[in-house]
Amino acid sequence: MAGPKIDALGQFTLTTGLGPLGRAVDFTNSNEMMLAGAVIIVLLFALGLRRRALVPRRLQALVELMYEFVHNMCVDTIGEEGLRFFPLVFTIFSFILLGNLLGLFPYFFTFTSHIAVTLSLALFVFVFSTGVGFYTHGLKFFKFFVPAGVPGWLLPLLVPIEIISYLSRPVSLSVRLFANMTAGHVMWEVFAGFMLLLTASFGILGAFASIVPLGLNIGLAALELLVAGLQAYVFAILTCLYLHDAVHMH
């Protein structure tokens, strides 16, 4: 059939950004959005905290809200000593949040929709938390894989299970974020493409009928906004949980 086609995955192709200079060093549109996210978060904090008012105004309130949110998350999940990891958790949270939110804009690239990006973030968290575990407990950290209070003859069975459960962390962490962002954007594209198909096939009648997918897309936009925030939150709180396990070992 001629006419419009639904190209749901085309939106995730990498191109080069920043003109000929970007082409020379393979600076992709994904990198562009990462840079934009980082710049926005730094600017937000620089501008929001410029005044340092006792009674914050909107921008400062926003910045303080974000800070306190992550601060509470660290203290509640890891404990008082979790504040050591606050800068890391906050960086991860804000980077992913900005990536998800920027991706919601039309024509903007969603860098969290690439497994390469989410997997490297997750692997970093995984390696870091394992390192923290060995740093705080030394070789005793291997006891983490031996569940307490089970008879000895079960251990050959339980230890591999615990190890696989531990190794599955980066996979679940990265796939969750990647799948959620990709699925949302694909659904958007499919419904939008369906509107074009309807109009092309049934003319004026189809144009009226395409109100239905339009409504669905509006609903999806709200859902995507929720998912964007939630996935950043889930990634950050799981980072906290893994660090908690590394520090407290249980």
Added chain:
Amino acid sequence: MDKDRDKAAFEARLKAAEEAARGPKRERAQKNAGSAQRAIELAMRLGVEMVAAMVIAVVIGWGLDRLFHTSPWLMILMVPVGMVAGLRNLLRAAGKDK
């Protein structure tokens, strides 16, 4: 004597001030306030949590098979182990925030 009492009073006030500076202690009850948030977070996590363990187990089995030329027995052996590890992940995720 009087000095001692002054000192004790000062220590008490210092302690109170330090306590206040640290901010109010968050209660357990307040943690449950965001229970809807926790529920959504759990719903997002559980499905992937189970599949991920399975994937890792099968990949390990497949790799060991290639190493020892025992295809496909170790992979088959790892499937139930992966399933149990996935269930273990689920239980841990669900039981963590009780």
